[in-house]
Amino acid sequence: MRIKVEPFLMKKGNRLAKAAIEFESGDGVLAGFHMVGFTICEDAEKGYFILFPSAQTSKNDEDKRNFFFLRPSSDDLLDKLQDAILDVYESMTAAPAKGRKAATA
DSSP: OEEEEEEEEEEETTEEEEEEEEOOGGGGGGTTOEEEEEEEEEETTTEEEEEEOEEEEEETTEEEEEEESOOOSSHHHHHHHHHHHHHHHHHHHOOOOOSEEEEEO
């Protein structure tokens, strides 16, 4: 598995970059697939954080909910993934991330 980060040429609000996970030959049946839709953001209060891929769904235009494409078996796994994505971003930009928090789109 490899994490690929592409900084935006111009900052889009608090969004700094997009990220994807690329599955490699040793990743079994996921080899060759990409999980896209991660967004690296910065907020004055939260510091750097990740928006995870999701889509908004609703029933009869009511009860809007987010459907998350990535579902961990425990919350600490999201923190580990966020840290890994931010580590790649920091290594590219040489900017230390201040405060890390997981967020959902």
